[in-house]
Amino acid sequence: MSTSPQFAAPSSLAVVGSINLDITATAGRLPSPGETVGGGVLRQQPGGKGANQAVAAARLSGTSRMVGAVGQDDAGLGLISAMSGAGVDVQDIARVDAATGTALVLVDSEGENQIVVCPGANGSVSLEGVTFGADEAILCQLEVDQDVVLEAARRATGFFVLNAAPAAPIIPELLERCNLVIVNETEYELIPALRNAPLVAVTYGGDGSAIFVDGERVAEAPAVRVTDIANTIGAGDAFCAALVLALQSGLEYSHALAVANAVGADAVRDASSQPALKPLEHYIEATSSAAQPA
Numbered sequence: 001m002s003t004s005p006q007f008a009a010p011s012s013l014a015v016v017g018s019i020n021l022d023i024t025a026t027a028g029r030l031p032s033p034g035e036t037v038g039g040g041v042l043r044q045q046p047g048g049k050g051a052n053q054a055v056a057a058a059r060l061s062g063t064s065r066m067v068g069a070v071g072q073d074d075a076g077l078g079l080i081s082a083m084s085g086a087g088v089d090v091q092d093i094a095r096v097d098a099a100t101g102t103a104l105v106l107v108d109s110e111g112e113n114q115i116v117v118c119p120g121a122n123g124s125v126s127l128e129g130v131t132f133g134a135d136e137a138i139l140c141q142l143e144v145d146q147d148v149v150l151e152a153a154r155r156a157t158g159f160f161v162l163n164a165a166p167a168a169p170i171i172p173e174l175l176e177r178c179n180l181v182i183v184n185e186t187e188y189e190l191i192p193a194l195r196n197a198p199l200v201a202v203t204y205g206g207d208g209s210a211i212f213v214d215g216e217r218v219a220e221a222p223a224v225r226v227t228d229i230a231n232t233i234g235a236g237d238a239f240c241a242a243l244v245l246a247l248q249s250g251l252e253y254s255h256a257l258a259v260a261n262a263v264g265a266d267a268v269r270d271a272s273s274q275p276a277l278k279p280l281e282h283y284i285e286a287t288s289s290a291a292q293p294a
Contacts, residue, residue, distance in 0.1 A: 012136050013057050013244065014065040016152045017050020018122045018143035019083075019093065020101040021075045022233070022273050030108045046082045047103050047273040048122070049141040049165065052237035057139075058087035060263070060280040061245050065089040067130055067152075068144070069121040071100035076121065086274065096124040111229040111268060119143070127151050137161065139244055142168050153177035159248065163240045167191055180247070182240050201243055201257070203236065209261055211253045219253035221287075224265035234273035239264040245280050258287035 027040040046055070050068050057064035066088050070076030072095050079100065084090045099120040106114045125144040132138060132152075137159040140149045143166065153160050153174055161180045164170060167190040175181070175193055182201045183194065194200050200212045210220040242263035246256035262283045267275045 012063065012065060012133060013061070013139060013241075013248075014067060014092075014132060014136055015050050015054040015057065015139045015241075016067040016125070016127070016144070016149065017053065017139075017141045018048035018101055018119070018125075019051040019066070019068045019070050019076075019079055020046075020048035020103045020117065020122070021079060022047030022103045022105055024105040024107055024233075026107045026109075028109050030106055030112065030114055045272055045274070046079050047105075047233070048101060049143050049163065049237050051079065051083060052234045052274055053139055053141070053163070053241045054088045055083060055086045055274040056234075056238040056241035056263070056267075056277060057245060059277040060242060060283075062279075063087055063089065064241075065092065067092040067125070067127065069094040069096050069098075069125045071096065071098050071121045073100055075102075076100040082274075092130050094124070094126065096121050098124055105233060107231060107233070111232045113231075113233055115233070117143070127155070132156060132158075134158065137244060137248060139163065139240065141165055142170075146171055146174065150174045150177075159244070161240075161244050163237075164191055164194070165236070169193075180244070182243060184236060201260075203239060203264075209239070209257045211257060219257060221254055221257035221261050224261050226265050226268055229268045230271040231273070232268050234270075234275060235264045235267040237273075238267040238275060238277065242280065242283065246284070249280070249284070251284065255284075255287065259283045262287050 025040040027037045031037040054064045054066040101120040101122040102118045104116045135158045138156045139161045141163045162178045163182045167187040180199045184203045188202045196215050203209045208223040239260045243260035246259040
């Protein structure tokens with residue numbers, strides 16, 4: 001079995017989630033507890049799972065919409081400008097009286113990372129004044145208050161997707177309202193409720209990805225081998241955006257997974273958390289023979 005869900009293709013994708021400034025230090029290796037590692041290179045760039053997914057979707061499809069919050073600071077203004085420049089509709093990003101969310105990131109020469117997130121304005125994300133179209137897909141994560149995510153799920157009349165990251169117990173009603181849940185292998189193990197969820201996509205790093213329907217593995221796609229890894233941050237977010245768009249376009253499960261794997265592979269070759277990507281059609285054509293049923 002390798003079919004896609006029978007949803008009408010939404011006219012647009014709204015992402016509800018976090019917006020962060022990523023402050024990244026790259027060094028030859030990650031420090032052990034209590035250790036100082038020298039020779040690092042520091043840079044600042046846009047991030048946050050929500051923003052990363054919205055930008056990836058815009059670069060793949062030409063448009064997306066971001067619902068989130070930033071502070072009244074220069075960082076917040078810069079992040080809004082960056083998203084707008086990438087093609088994201090930013091009208092539903094609120095500016096609130098809190099510091100813009102920040103992620104402190106350490107990355108080693110292999111692209112592995114350690115991250116500490118300071119949520120700041122992300123704790124003030126609200127759906128007040130936000131409306132969703134009747135056929136609009138909604139993509140959420142767990143970096144904002146789960147009550148906000150639940151409210152988005154309640155309002156959704158189209159395709160509602162939860163990227164259940166970072167791993168946390170999920171409100172039962174929220175899980176019931178999900179048309180699709182996307183997690184990595186670790187998150188899948190940490191959230192037992194996903195075992196019997198109607199539709200779950202799981203990523204396995206170098207072992208590819210798979211889709212489960214009611215706990216049964218029904219489709220899979222191999223990973224794309226990458227030797228020139230620059231940064232793994234943002235790859236999972238690019239995968240999420242690509243998978244949602246691929247399913248929206250009517251691809252079968254296995255082909256949609258292959259497309260998302262290819263997008264994720266391109267993402268890790270880019271040092272940015274919001275990597276440059278080709279149009280979705282490129283990945284669809286490039287993977288037309290790569291997918292397989294489980």
